[in-house]
Amino acid sequence: MIxxxxxxxxxxxxxxxxxxxxxxxxxxxxYCYSKWHTTExxxxxxxxxxxxxxxxSEIFDLFFPTPANHARLGMKWNSLRLSLAGGEPxxxxxxxxxxxxxxxxxxxxxxxxxxxxxxxxxxxxxxAPQLSVLGLSxxxxxxxxxxxxxxxxxxSRVLQLDGLAEIVRYGRRLNPSxxxxxxxxxxxxxxxEDMSHLIRQLEPDKWKVLRMLPAVTTDLAVADQEFAYxxxxxxxxxxxxxxxxxxxxxxxxxxxxPRGRFFQNSSSGGAxxxxxxxxDVGINAAFxxxxxxVEKFLARYMVSQxxxxx
Numbered sequence: 001m002i003x004x005x006x007x008x009x010x011x012x013x014x015x016x017x018x019x020x021x022x023x024x025x026x027x028x029x030x031y032c033y034s035k036w037h038t039t040e041x042x043x044x045x046x047x048x049x050x051x052x053x054x055x056x057s058e059i060f061d062l063f064f065p066t067p068a069n070h071a072r073l074g075m076k077w078n079s080l081r082l083s084l085a086g087g088e089p090x091x092x093x094x095x096x097x098x099x100x101x102x103x104x105x106x107x108x109x110x111x112x113x114x115x116x117x118x119x120x121x122x123x124x125x126x127x128a129p130q131l132s133v134l135g136l137s138x139x140x141x142x143x144x145x146x147x148x149x150x151x152x153x154x155x156s157r158v159l160q161l162d163g164l165a166e167i168v169r170y171g172r173r174l175n176p177s178x179x180x181x182x183x184x185x186x187x188x189x190x191x192x193e194d195m196s197h198l199i200r201q202l203e204p205d206k207w208k209v210l211r212m213l214p215a216v217t218t219d220l221a222v223a224d225q226e227f228a229y230x231x232x233x234x235x236x237x238x239x240x241x242x243x244x245x246x247x248x249x250x251x252x253x254x255x256x257x258p259r260g261r262f263f264q265n266s267s268s269g270g271a272x273x274x275x276x277x278x279x280d281v282g283i284n285a286a287f288x289x290x291x292x293x294v295e296k297f298l299a300r301y302m303v304s305q306x307x308x309x310x
Contacts, residue, residue: 026115
């Protein structure tokens with residue numbers, strides 16, 4: 001962690017802690033960065049209600065906005081959000097509902113990032129009241145492209161976008177303050193695609209466009225001009241777009257892996273760097289074992305202060 005003097009602290013609307021609950025996923029995206037190579041699946045804390053509750057409490061205590069915590073991180077923020085990601089977190093739908101309810105009761109705002117394939121009307125009815133943000137990872141509107149990327153299950157079934165749009169609309173009716181964010185990874189198979197129709201159909205509050213990050217593999221990586229081409233093609237949606245290149249993503253997120261360790265991608269590429277398990281050494285000691293650059297977080301945030309970060 002790179003500390004800043006408290007007198008240089010900058011205001012941020014929201015501090016987001018990203019907890020990747022599981023490596024398991026029903027899709028096999030070729031460039032997926034959610035690979036922690038956990039050899040013991042039982043170690044994933046999502047399976048342990050008591051451990052999950054302890055971790056939520058530890059996270060809240062360290063990052064809840066107080067003068068001491070502001071000084072520790074070198075910035076000020078007004079609220080705290082726990083973002084639940086994966087893998088595909090909705091593979092554990094019962095656990096996710098419980099975790100979301102618990103996190104909200106402690107004092108977090110809560111968000112989920114999902115590939116959408118397991119999102120149903122009954123599930124969104126349970127989740128929508130707990131969430132401030134629903135995030136969906138959508139890299140293409142074309143079934144063939146999705147299959148090529150690996151966004152298909154073992155039976156080669158891809159996401160049915162019309163059904164997803166209706167579920168999202170239902171969730172927003174239940175919770176009118178629910179914000180929708182779309183994440184799109186620009187890669188070698190979709191950089192020429194026009195996704196405008198899909199984005200307008202779903203009506204997100206934010207569209208985060210990320211360049212494929214070679215943290216685990218270089219498969220389907222894109223060149224500078226290809227990433228720029230995708231952005232230029234969607235210039236009409238610029239008010240929704242928050243673009244992130246590879247350098248923007250390194251050491252600018254606070255991330256926790258399925259085993260309850262802080263982790264960061266390396267500025268030189270390659271494998272992740274990990275802290276010791278938070279529940280073993282305490283969250284303060286664990287957080288000091290990884291690098292998080294507050295300047296880079298704030299640089300991402302200042303792109304659009306009215307939009308949320310996940």
